[in-house]
Every structure is written in structure tokens, then in C-alpha cells.
Amino acid sequence: MTNKPLAFRMRPTHIDEIVGQSHLVGEGKIIKRMVDARMLSSMILYGPPGIGKTSIASAIAGSTKYAFRMLNAATDSKKDLQIVAEEAKMSGSVILMLDEVHRLDKPKQDFLLPHLENGRIILIGATTENPYIAINPAVRSRAQIFELKPLSIEEIKMAMERALKDASNGLGEYQVDIDEPALLHFARATNGDLRSALNSLELAVKSTRPDSEGVIHIPLEVSEECVQRKALTHDKDGDAHYDVISALQKSVRGSDVNAALHYLGRLIEAGDLPIIARRLMVIAYEDIGLANPGACSRTVTAIQAAERIGFPEARIPLANIVIDLCLSPKSNSSISAIDAAINDIRNGKSGDVPDHLKDSHYSGASKLGRGVDYKYPHSYPGAWVDQQYLPDKLKNARYFDPNHTGKYEDVLAAQYDAINKKKKK
Template structure:
């Protein structure tokens, strides 16, 4: 019905722009105070980065133009900078070095204001010199409620006359993954394909069955999910761990998922449950053996095992502390009684002399100092009394102290 409905309904004023109250206040003050600071707007596709750039440029009533870093050439960049007070630069992460070299002097001398948009994390993808001359604002995805409300307005505004329930509007909003453009396009598709103006949720699911989902493993949002997964496991939250874990499954990054799971087993669980590492490797092997879709079974088992296990990072801390001591240069001679004594002449050097063989003693233990004398009182490992580790503490207390 409408060839480019998202463009037709693109907000033209700040009142119609969807964002939180704090951001709206910032944008209002930019226009109110004739503020010509340069901004980088960062966020996922369809969140309104380019839209707010145009709204601000219009609101400041200054000459402006649009430049796409992916396809426009440097001659266009120079011409548009010289003819305008504001330049909107889409996909600034694609701005190559030649174009950056042209742009930077204008920014340094306040000869141009830019509103740059990017789906990539500017702290990872942009030249620091360029980034430091701009303020960075992250544009968040609109809420499901806001998206559903906007879809209702569009249905009425363009006389689609679609009879859609609130549940169906919410499904369309959720299905878009927070991408406003995707949500509008799906509503437009329904208006074209639906012969019956009464649209049931089941019909919508048949027409639009697949959730919009960004599965780009190079985007920082993917690493946010990996981070949230790891921290949810460490925090012993089984529900959040399953949620973030299966988002990563949906992205297809099984290597990233399994790497985090193995790390948690050894970093965050460790001696509290020493069998967790082998158990996770077995679950991964089972997944690789049966594949998807049944592969979700060992993945679910492994995620819950990690989340619900007692936690201890004593082994991680012990390893880190010992490495720090070594890296600080504290590398000393091995005590003579611990040195290699398998060859005949070793005794002439006092190597191995005085070593007590623990298996010759009661409980297979005998007290002797193993660290170099310079580190005699150094303590790398501290028991955290968690899970199985508590049993280890009780065992050695009994053996060493007779408790």
C-alpha cells in the first residue's frame, strides 16, 4: 500500500520521537539553547539515530546536509562541509582514513557540527581523534509498549482499518526486536496480505513467523549477551542464565557459549565442585554428537548445573596471585632437598638429601617446607569453605592439626 512506509511515518518533530525522558530533555535543550556540539548517536538498527539527527538539524534552523560514509566520496564530503553548518554522517564507522583526514580539521576548528550515526560501539570502531571531538549518546531500543502504541497510531493514520487486538500489536512489537522500521514494515505487510480485516494472532504468526534477531557476532551487543550470560552464571541465577544462554544459542555462537561455560566451571566454581569442568566438557561432547534441535537438552543441563552449583573462585585467585609473584621477579632457587636426584652423583651436590617421602608417613603426609626460603610464609591459596571445598578444609585440618 505504501512503498516506503517507514519513511512516511518518520517523526518530524521531537514530540513524536520515541526515547526516554532524560534523552528528550537533552534534545530539547540542544534546540532551545542553539547548541552546536557534535554528537555520535550509537545504537541498534531502527532505533532512530538518523531520525533524531534530522530533527535536531531542523530544530536548529541551520543549513545542513546528509552524507553516507559507506557510499559517498570525499569530494562530496568536502563540498557538503563547506556549504553547511551541520552535516549528518550515516555509518560513520565506515569513514575511511582519507575522509577522516578531511573532516578532522573542520571539527577541530569548530567549522562544522556533525551528527554521526553508527551501529558499532564507537569506543571500538572510531578513530580516537574523531571520537574525542564529539559527545556520544546511546539510543536505546524503544519499549514494547511504545512500539505497540506507535503501530496503533499508524494503523489509524493510514486508514489500514486493520482489526488488531492489543495482544497482536504486542506480538508485532516483540517480533521486531526493537527495530521500529521492522515493526512498521510488518504492519504494512499485514495490510497488503490480509484479505480479512479481522486479523488473529495465529494468522499474524503464519505471515510473520520469525523473530527479528541480530546475530552478528562482531557487534558489541553480542558480547553484551555473552557478558550477561557469564555474570548470571556466576551470580547463580538459573533463569537469567538460561535466557541469555539461549539468546547466544539463537545467534549460532556455540563456541562463545561453550567457552564461557568452561571458564565459569574453573574460574567461578572451581574447588566447590571439582567435577564441574569434566561434566561441562561431557555436555559439550553430547551436544556435538546429537546436534540441534535436540542439542538444547545438554546445553540446558549444563547451564543449570553451572548456575545452581556452589561457587568458589579460590583456585582462580590462587593462580593469579602466584603468577603475579612470579611476574614481579620473585623467582628463587629450589631448595636442595627438592632438587632432581635421579642420577648417581646428585648426592655430591646435596640434591635430594633430606627429602621426606610423604607416603612413608601416617595419612601419607609429613610436614616440610616446599617453597623457597624467601617465600616461606607466602600463602597463595585460601580455602573459601564452599561446597566440596569445605570438606577439603576439614580433611586437612584433621590430618595436619589433629582436629
């Protein structure tokens, strides 16, 4: 038992013990409903590593008392599948957790399909790949597909605190005094990967000598060493993590290259590539937007390059794009436009879709007036014809207000003005 990693020992044995994924296992949600009704069907769970795919499978088995077997589609053989199938014939049903299900080859797949069809094997496939692309349609059609989300910092902290108190499977036999910044760093630096957080915590506890009273003290420096990432700050609540992210975006928005590079450097030193990637894409589309659409595309390309090559070299494409975004013309017209439209909707300003725009691709649509009198723009000069598109209550609404901060947006603004002039005529 002691040789098994903490993350393995702390796997839930019941559906109610699962940390996170409340959109699937919370009260009234789909997987919880399946378990409560004992109406399990094959499923594919996909998402980043360490977020609970295997935990959900083992918890389902523990909650339903079905036999539970684990195999790997890449390394286990067809014979291993045959053994599971024979067991299913004798016991009635077996839950098969099949890791890396996207690596299932055709002979294994052909053997497995009839057993999925008759329900003897309840497949829970796990993959980090997009199943709509990576998994064979024959398998996909016989399973429900559920996307798992990275765990929040609070969820990871809760799981670590549970492990520290659990004397049978966790670290409860040790007297551990962990500083709040250290606990926060374990939760944050692992980017939603609970397995990594728990195993790093165990390393910290077991590799730190207790003091004269037998207490193991875990400060921030120990957590930094065990996850091999520096914290951005030693402040108690960890607010500076978000402060630095905010400062990066505001420095780019304010066209201050040197400040933006400074804050980028702090995030690089913390090893926060996922955070950097997400924030830079937000910056590109929120703050540069239509003023320079090419910069938005270059941001995506730079992030892909950074993710592929990893640190330390990832700093090079990241620096390139931060400089590019800083010195680019800026426009927030797109976010302002969509927020204005959403604000109207939330305030009840909506209305019926005009009849001539409604779907007409079904029998009887014309009798209901659906799609009647719709004017097909491509049949008119300039591919434009005057007709109402917004609901009656909003027919004069105007959301888009060009900023005129870049050549591309100027072209769009000119086209927008020309169309509005035609409407007035």
C-alpha cells in the same frame, strides 16, 4: 510517498516526537538540552539497528531548523562531503547525518575534521559498532558519544498505534482491526527494532484483504507470518513468553535436563536468540557461579557461536550448554554476597573509606593522611597482611558465605576461612 516504507514516513520531525531514548531526549536530558539551547555539537550515536539513530538526527534538524543532509561513510564519496561543506559555508551550519561512521576512511576523515572543528558541519554519526573501538580517535575526540538502547515492548506498541492512527504519513487511511496478541507479537518478536516492527505492520495491513465492510483484520497468525517468527502462545496478555523464560531458568536450576531442553526448544521455535543468550548468561553466573566457573566461560563461548552461525544450527551449541548447565554443580553464593552488600548500602550502612586506603597519588595527600600507614600485601609472606579494609561501621561485616558445592568453590572457601582465622589471631 506511498513507495517509502512506513518506518521512513513515520520518522519524527521534532525532538518531542521521538519514541524511547528518554535518557538522551527526555526533559532535562543532554540532547534535549542541546536542542532547546540551540547549542549543538557533533555526536556519535551507537546501538543496535532500528532503534532511532536516524530518527534522532532528523528530529534534531527539524527542531532547530538547520539544513539536514544524510550520507553513508561507506558508499558516499569525498566529493559528496565537499558538497555538504560548500553548503555549510553558504548557510552557516549543516547537520550531517553520517551513517556507518565507523567506515570513514582517512581521506574523508582528513577532509571532515577541520569542518567539525569550526562547527560548520555538525556531525551526527550513526554506528552499530562500539565507537571506542571502531572509530578513529581524531573523529571521536571531536564528538560526544551517546549509547542508544533497544526500545521496550511498550514503546514499540505506542509507535505502532501512532502509525495506525496517522492518516498523512501512517496507516490511518485504512480501517485496521488488530488483535492485541498480534500487536504484542510485532512489538516483541522484533527485539527492540522499531523499523522492523513498523515495516512488518505495514506489510500485514497492505497484504491482508479487507472484509465486506472494508475492515482489515490482523490476527496473531498474520503477525507471525509477517515477522517470520512464531509466537510462544496465543494467550491474550503474552505472559507465557515470560513464563517459558522463567521455566527454563528454574529447570536448569533444578537440574532437570529434559524440562530445560523442552523450554529451550520453545524459545528456539519462537526465534528468540537474544532472549535465550541473555537468559543463559544470567543462569550461568546466578545459579552455577563459583561452583563451576568453567561453565560460565563455556556459556559465553556457546552464545557467541550461536550468534555467529544463527538458526537453525544455533540450536546445537545452545543445547550443549543447557545440558552442561543443568548437570553442573550449583552455587548462588556470589549473587547472595553482592545482594547482601548492596542491601547494607541501601539501608544506610556505609561509612568513610579508611584513610590508609584512600588515594595518595596527588600532591598534598600525605598531609591529609591519605594512604599513610597502608601496608602493601605483596611485601609480606603469602601476599597477605592484617589491616582494616571496610569502613569502621562495617568492619565486622561478612557477606560471602561459600556453598561448598564444587571443587573450585571449596578451594576459595578454604582460603577464605584461612584468612578469617588469621584475622581473629
